[in-house]
Amino acid sequence: MIMSDMSDGTSFFLKNVRLVDPAHGLDEDGDLQVEQGRVVSYGSIALPKDGRIPVLDGTGCIVTPGLVDVHAHFREPGFEYKETIETGSRSAVAGGFTSVCVMANTDPVNDHPGVTLDIIRKAQDIGLCRVFPIGAVSLGLKGETLTEMGALTQAGCVGFSDDGYPVKTSRLLRRALEYSAIFKRPVIDHCEDRDLSDGGVMNEGWVATELGLRGIPNASEEVIVARDLEVLKTTNGRLHVAHLSTAGGVRLLREAKKRHLNVTAETCPHYFALTDEAVRCHHADAKMNPPLRSEEDRLAIIEGLRDGTIDMIATDHAPHAPFEKEREFDQAPFGIIGLETALSLGLVLVQEGVLDLGTLLYLMSVRPARVFGLPRGEIRPGGLADLVVFEPTGFMEAGVPEFRSRSRNSPFRGRKLPGRIRMTFVGGRKVFDCGEGKR
Amino acid sequence: MNDSLRTSNLLTIGDLSPEEMEGIFRTADSFLDLSSRTVKKVPSLRGKTLVNLFYEPSTRTRTSFEIAAKRLSADVINISTSQSSVVKGESLLDTVLTIEALGADGVVIRHPSSGVPEWISRRVQCHVINAGDGLHEHPTQALLDLYTIQKRKGRLEGLTVAIVGDILHSRVARSNILAMTRMGIAVRLVGPPTLIPKYLGDWKVDVFHDLREGVRNCDVVMTLRLQLERATASFIPSLKEYAKLYGISPAVLKEAHPDVLVLHPGPINRGIEIQDEESFREHSGILDQVHFGVGIRMAVLYLLMAGGSKGE
Amino acid sequence: MQYPDAPDLTSSPLSRILLDPSQIDRMIRRMAHEILERNQGVRDLYLIGILKGGGILAERLASIICAIEGASVPLGTVDITLYRDDLSSKPSPPFLKKSALPEPVDLKRVVLVDDVLFTGRSVRSAMDLLMDLGRPSRVQLAVLIDRGHRELPIRADFVGKNLPTSRDETVQVSLETGQEHVSLHRKG
Numbered sequence: 038m039i040m041s042d043m044s045d046g047t048s049f050f051l052k053n054v055r056l057v058d059p060a061h062g063l064d065e066d067g068d069l070q071v072e073q074g075r076v077v078s079y080g081s082i083a084l085p086k087d088g089r090i091p092v093l094d095g096t097g098c099i100v101t102p103g104l105v106d107v108h109a110h111f112r113e114p115g116f117e118y119k120e121t122i123e124t125g126s127r128s129a130v131a132g133g134f135t136s137v138c139v140m141a142n143t144d145p146v147n148d149h150p151g152v153t154l155d156i157i158r159k160a161q162d163i164g165l166c167r168v169f170p171i172g173a174v175s176l177g178l179k180g181e182t183l184t185e186m187g188a189l190t191q192a193g194c195v196g197f198s199d200d201g202y203p204v205k206t207s208r209l210l211r212r213a214l215e216y217s218a219i220f221k222r223p224v225i226d227h228c229e230d231r232d233l234s235d236g237g238v239m240n241e242g243w244v245a246t247e248l249g250l251r252g253i254p255n256a257s258e259e260v261i262v263a264r265d266l267e268v269l270k271t272t273n274g275r276l277h278v279a280h281l282s283t284a285g286g287v288r289l290l291r292e293a294k295k296r297h298l299n300v301t302a303e304t305c306p307h308y309f310a311l312t313d314e315a316v317r318c319h320h321a322d323a324k325m326n327p328p329l330r331s332e333e334d335r336l337a338i339i340e341g342l343r344d345g346t347i348d349m350i351a352t353d354h355a356p357h358a359p360f361e362k363e364r365e366f367d368q369a370p371f372g373i374i375g376l377e378t379a380l381s382l383g384l385v386l387v388q389e390g391v392l393d394l395g396t397l398l399y400l401m402s403v404r405p406a407r408v409f410g411l412p413r414g415e416i417r418p419g420g421l422a423d424l425v426v427f428e429p430t431g432f433m434e435a436g437v438p439e440f441r442s443r444s445r446n447s448p449f450r451g452r453k454l455p456g457r458i459r460m461t462f463v464g465g466r467k468v469f470d471c472g473e474g475k476r
Numbered sequence: 477m478n479d480s481l482r483t484s485n486l487l488t489i490g491d492l493s494p495e496e497m498e499g500i501f502r503t504a505d506s507f508l509d510l511s512s513r514t515v516k517k518v519p520s521l522r523g524k525t526l527v528n529l530f531y532e533p534s535t536r537t538r539t540s541f542e543i544a545a546k547r548l549s550a551d552v553i554n555i556s557t558s559q560s561s562v563v564k565g566e567s568l569l570d571t572v573l574t575i576e577a578l579g580a581d582g583v584v585i586r587h588p589s590s591g592v593p594e595w596i597s598r599r600v601q602c603h604v605i606n607a608g609d610g611l612h613e614h615p616t617q618a619l620l621d622l623y624t625i626q627k628r629k630g631r632l633e634g635l636t637v638a639i640v641g642d643i644l645h646s647r648v649a650r651s652n653i654l655a656m657t658r659m660g661i662a663v664r665l666v667g668p669p670t671l672i673p674k675y676l677g678d679w680k681v682d683v684f685h686d687l688r689e690g691v692r693n694c695d696v697v698m699t700l701r702l703q704l705e706r707a708t709a710s711f712i713p714s715l716k717e718y719a720k721l722y723g724i725s726p727a728v729l730k731e732a733h734p735d736v737l738v739l740h741p742g743p744i745n746r747g748i749e750i751q752d753e754e755s756f757r758e759h760s761g762i763l764d765q766v767h768f769g770v771g772i773r774m775a776v777l778y779l780l781m782a783g784g785s786k787g788e
Numbered sequence: 789m790q791y792p793d794a795p796d797l798t799s800s801p802l803s804r805i806l807l808d809p810s811q812i813d814r815m816i817r818r819m820a821h822e823i824l825e826r827n828q829g830v831r832d833l834y835l836i837g838i839l840k841g842g843g844i845l846a847e848r849l850a851s852i853i854c855a856i857e858g859a860s861v862p863l864g865t866v867d868i869t870l871y872r873d874d875l876s877s878k879p880s881p882p883f884l885k886k887s888a889l890p891e892p893v894d895l896k897r898v899v900l901v902d903d904v905l906f907t908g909r910s911v912r913s914a915m916d917l918l919m920d921l922g923r924p925s926r927v928q929l930a931v932l933i934d935r936g937h938r939e940l941p942i943r944a945d946f947v948g949k950n951l952p953t954s955r956d957e958t959v960q961v962s963l964e965t966g967q968e969h970v971s972l973h974r975k976g
Contacts, residue, residue: 241674241675242675243675243676243677243678245675246673246674246675246676246677246679247677248590248591248612249590249591249609249610249611249612249613249647249650250590250591250610250611250612251611252675320591320595360567363569364567364568364569365568365587365589365591365592365595366589366590366591366595367589367590367610368589479882479883480878480880480881480882480883481880482880484880499883500883502883502884502885502886503883503884505884505886506867506870506884506885506886506887507884509887513920513921514920514921514922515920515921517920518870518871518920519870519871519916520869520870520871520872520875520881548870775884778870778881778884779880779881779883780880782870782875782876782881783875783876783878783879783880783881784876784877784878784879
């Protein structure tokens with residue numbers, strides 16, 4: 038890669054690359070010129086002769102709009118030993134993400150505009166990916182009093198969620214959906230009937246029986262999805278179902294969409310990449326909530342992605358320190374990191390032929406950006422140069438030293454996964470280059 | 477045929493082949509002879525240190541392991557939750573690593589979290605013996621149950637055993653199901669649907685919700701201890717109703733084989749799992765279980781620990 | 789080394805048969821007579837074979853003694869595995885064999901019986917075991933083959949045959965009826 042330093046850092050010329058923008062069905066080989074953070078032109082274009090901007094070689098790579106994650110935990114403020122906005126941002130751009138929504142279960146909880154503004158300011162100072170806070174639905178995530186959604190929206194929150202917990206009561210959910218409609222912001226629900234989960238730590242099934250671990254039944258998710266959909270019907274709000282994991286959940290969503298309810302849903306890579314069998318060998322690194330389900334559920338999730346029932350792939354990037362995960366399975370916290378493996382796991386589906394590349398990228402950038410009203414890259418003249426360049430035939434070794442996240446809790450650790458992120462650009466500025474800055 | 481164990485830890489009954497289980501039984505026979513001697517000790521674990529690390533209260537299992545280890549001349553240290561550093565917030569792993577650093581050759585561990593012995597075994601060099609982990613397994617209990625059955629019935633293969641009660645929360649049941657099916661015993665699970673796992677996968681078992689039907693013509697009835705808090709958690713409506721539907725009584729035993737053997741891992745909730753025990757004393761194998769438990773645990777400790785250290 | 793009286797049944801250069809069934813039978817008979825002579829009859833005599841090699845030999849001795857004296861001698865076997873000092877040099881210890889002692893050893897004239905006497909460590913283990921079992925009035929040792937190389941101050945009272953060997957050889961004794969033989973193997 039040739040670099041010349043005569044630019045403001047937001048212009049470049051990428052040559053010999055495959056251009057893919059699922060927003061308008063673009064998939065062709067050519068070059069791409071970006072100036073001052075915007076795409077100027079693409080296709081077969083002449084190399085600028087004046088040497089004004091750096092020229093990058095994209096041979097063997099795909100350039101596509103930067104990935105958008107609507108569900109991550111950056112843990113700051115309060116749990117900086119797990120992740121910070123800085124390490125989270127590094128992890129995001131290393132995984133090809135240019136916009137990330139961060140959940141409210143920090144300490145203090147993001148239930149106050151002060152916290153929101155703090156997060157946004159820090160993220161801007163770091164200047165890697167774009168960070169969009171999700172505000173809490175209830176004060177302190179306690180499921181009692183609504184947060185000041187107006188003030189939070191004004192401060193920059195793009196949605197509301199008590200993630201980590203379900204919206205506690207049907208009444209609170211109804212009020213939240215009704216009230217958030219004023220600001221046209223979705224309510225994101227972690228769908229789980231805690232009572233039905235009854236202290237469960239993994240999927241209820243044969244593996245749980247064998248390992249002697251308490252199970253979380255599928256019904257635990259389905260019951261709350263059903264509740265949420267029925268409550269949604271009575272409001273003008275928008276509901277977004279977080280981390281869908283069950284076949285039943287997919288079926289409920291499919292029916293709801295037929296009824297034209299204002300609902301969207303996400304799933305996470307681990308729900309289409311793994312089943313509860315992974316718990317046998319990966320232990321607490323395979324512990325998350327909702328849990329890894331059965332093969333039947335995994336296939337239903339993939340089908341949901343194929344037919345559009347599930348709108349997007351989010352990571353539910355949930356860092357935990359090694360000492361928290363390196364312990365008794367039932368005592369370890371739920372959650373795995375996912376920003377740096379998400380695209381690769383999606384590419385596995387492409388390799389297996391169950392999803393085409395355009396659909397995968399649509400699910401990981403275009404669709405989530407549209408649903409949450411986030412900025413996104415576009416390969417068209419004037420389009421925002423939030424872009425990722427990746428080598429589809431390359432590989433990444435999940436784990437240390439590749440991982441930029443402060444935490445390591447991934448069941449994919451040690452696995453060689455397809456696809457290698459070469460560069461990530463936010464507003465035309467290169468924020469990640471796999472050739473530089475290994476931690 | 478193997479003439480020793482392939483494994484250096486006993487984490488699950490799945491670690492043992494049928495030949496190895498028979499080898500343990502044969503070894504236990506020799507150890508039982510010891511208890512009739514004046515000098516009840518043999519020097520085979522002389523100089524070795526065994527730590528009983530118990531994160532759950534247990535008198536029988538801990539004592540049984542302690543007697544077994546002492547008869548093999550091992551030095552035994554007992555650590556139980558109340559005195560361990562758990563209270564001080566030290567992590568389990570740190571505790572075990574400390575114990576190992578202090579020179580323990582083996583750790584017998586009982587822990588309320590399933591999978592702990594296996595997890596620990598991958599991080600230490602010393603021998604790890606599972607004395608019950610969460611809802612997962614209790615391999616030495618299954619061995620002594622099978623041994624008791626073999627002693628009383630003269631064989632294992634071809635017998636029918638009914639395991640009665642709270643299968644869902646029972647590590648004793650899990651280990652026994654695996655061990656018994658492996659030894660050619662037909663296993664029946666008897667209990668209310670709330671206390672039997674919904675997903676039985678590879679287990680070759682028959683499930684009964686009616687006790688009399690479940691024990692019909694059985695050679696052995698193994699009843700499990702019911703944790704009394706199951707009633708408050710709505711697994712059963714009341715202890716009274718449970719006792720009525722699933723308590724073992726002389727009338728219920730009439731359905732079983734005339735020479736039926738009744739087992740219970742103890743401690744018994746009298747009047748709940750077992751009623752009128754006096755009247756079927758000759759069928760009870762419960763004290764045999766305790767007696768044979770020491771022999772089985774000696775056999776396990778000897779076979780795992782009398783050799784060189786694990787790393788060699 | 790070749791023994792003039794050994795039949796040449798060599799099957800491979802690494803192993804040689806040194807004693808045949810009739811030679812072995814004569815040796816055992818002589819040992820039985822010696823035991824009776826030394827102990828002046830069968831009174832309080834107790835033959836205990838060290839498993840696994842001494843079991844059959846003790847049986848043979850007992851039946852010959854019975855035939856000579858017309859009175860039976862108590863006969864037991866002990867598994868000395870638990871008393872061995874070399875357990876920790878093996879990765880995993882063996883399953884135990886069943887010891888059988890029909891009566892207590894207290895006040896008996898115990899004759900420990902083994903097939904081959906080598907380093908003396910098995911005999912040491914057996915004596916420790918005997919002491920844990922009770923208090924015999926006397927303990928004697930009978931072996932079919934004494935091959936030398938003692939590592940402990942132990943000497944047999946009754947020996948079938950002294951057989952000079954080198955350390956890297958092994959002596960194998962089979963007392964299966966009709967198939968009795970003693971053979972010497974050199975490590976290949």
